[in-house]
Amino acid sequence: MSTETEGTFQVADASLYTKTWTPESAIKAKVVHVHGFSDHVNWYNDVYRILASKGIQVFGFDQRGWGRSVKQPSDKGNTGPTSRVIDDIAAFIESKLPSDVPVFVLGHSMGGGEVITLAADPQYTKLVSQVRGWMLEAPFIGFAPEEIPSSFKIFAGRLACKILPRFQLKHELDVANLTRKPEVAKGFKEDPLCHDTGTLEGLASLLDRTAALQSGSVKLGKEVKSLWVGHGDHDKACSYQAAMDFAKNQDIEDKVVKTYVGGYHALHVDLCQEEYANDISEWILERSQDQKPIEAKL
Template sequence: MEGEFAARDGAKLYTKTWKPESGYISAILIFLHGFSDHINAYYDFFPTLSSSSFGIAVYGFDQRGWGRSVRKPSERGLTGPSTLVISDIHDFVLHIASLPETLGKPLFLMGHSMGGGEALCYVLSTSPEFQNRPPIKGLLLEAPYVELDPSEQPSSLVVSAGKLAAMVLPHTQMKQKLHATYMSHSPKVRQDWVDDPLCHDTGTLEGLKGLLQRSADLSALSHGRKVHGLSTRLPCPVWMAHGTSDRVVSPTAAERLFKVLEAPNGDKVYHSYPDGYHKLHAEPDGVGEQFIKDVASWILAHVAGSPEAAQVGT
């Protein structure tokens, strides 16, 4: 089901919902997509989660500057600064948590790549602005962007120059192309990434500055350094997944951050997928199917009293 969501400044953002046909919802999953991606580019992931096998309702939105939330070329990559990116996420979480069909249902948050880094910055934030965040039952992260793969990492000189330029010309657009090679082992998925006009590879100087700063902050946390406004203490259990052959973002950096994250009662899981690439949900040869089942199993195992939890895998 498609719709629109109004952010606090009135911006209209495209939304998509996948609900179980039976009408019974076992859990709510809010999903944050990656860089130059959009919520309709996740293949069978969301339809499978919302199938009768799992009953997980999925709510996603094309973030500001991306996907169908872009209505003219000048809006491509126009995400605004990090404060706006994270407040959009907070507003969407509050919006979904207030819907009649979600009331009383366990709420989970998941992000892929850039969306994974955003989800981490959101739940680890110590800002008073987010203290009215609804209870999150669990955080799931697919190949979260903590650091780029070393081959993709811009030099410190380029980063510094970009930050200075962003102060003067924040809305200037520039291409920041991600190579399709390590998106998936599937040739079709790689070609889809290249051919999709909504995967426009366009950022603004302001948006890219914010993206790089969020990554730098998470990287600093992973090395044991303190970062103003962020904690390593999570409000909920966490499940993190990464393909060992991902060359878009660094699995090593993500696992290093995972090790310093503090989850309630130590409830945290890091799941490696041998030889997996960046889009684990779209990997061929049964890997994508197993990834989706692993996501659903973890969610349902954290839904108290859920009869579905006992049935997963049977």
């Protein structure tokens, strides 16, 4: 069982919606969660209730431009450039430090690419060194073959971005590619908070981050103690192979890579949901055994 609380996190000029899943038993570890494109934290309730039942406290927030952090139509997808996105995430992680139990960071899809970008940036070395482990659920390191945009579309978008950076553009996700559960796909389609909208600036920044990750130029340093990567091999949104290649190229001694055979993109709401939840719980708890649990406090 767990207690779920909602709140806000103030960062720079934004007030971001937050949600926390707190165990009713002693806290053994903490996880900071970063969601993906056209996504929000309340789609992760089922998995994070499982984690909380095992003594893992989870902190999530709706990123700038997404979910309940959107206060007006012009906010949709208005993430700002990569520097703003990463600063927001770093500030949220930092707000959970220092900690009496190990802290982990987990990013899904776009959020996975973002946390890699943060973890590899020398600017955040001190912060990264305080995180016990980094976890990537179907990280966006490259497009799946079905989703690769044309070169012309990318060029035209970048050109327009220089003139109208906050111009909003729809990039509709095919919900049938996210999960093998029809009722969940229907829920994504009908959820007004999954608005499929980005600004030209935000989309261009996303493409730039992804290109850097896929090029192999982004390397995680010695401050990254542990890495877990999980990806479905039938993911039609983000490239499974790009994620495997990235993981293979990281020189990290404590590294676990898990393929979910037949798995789609959103493992947390796919048919393998329970397996995924148990996998990440076990991985976290195995790396939290040396520290004494603390009493849960809301």
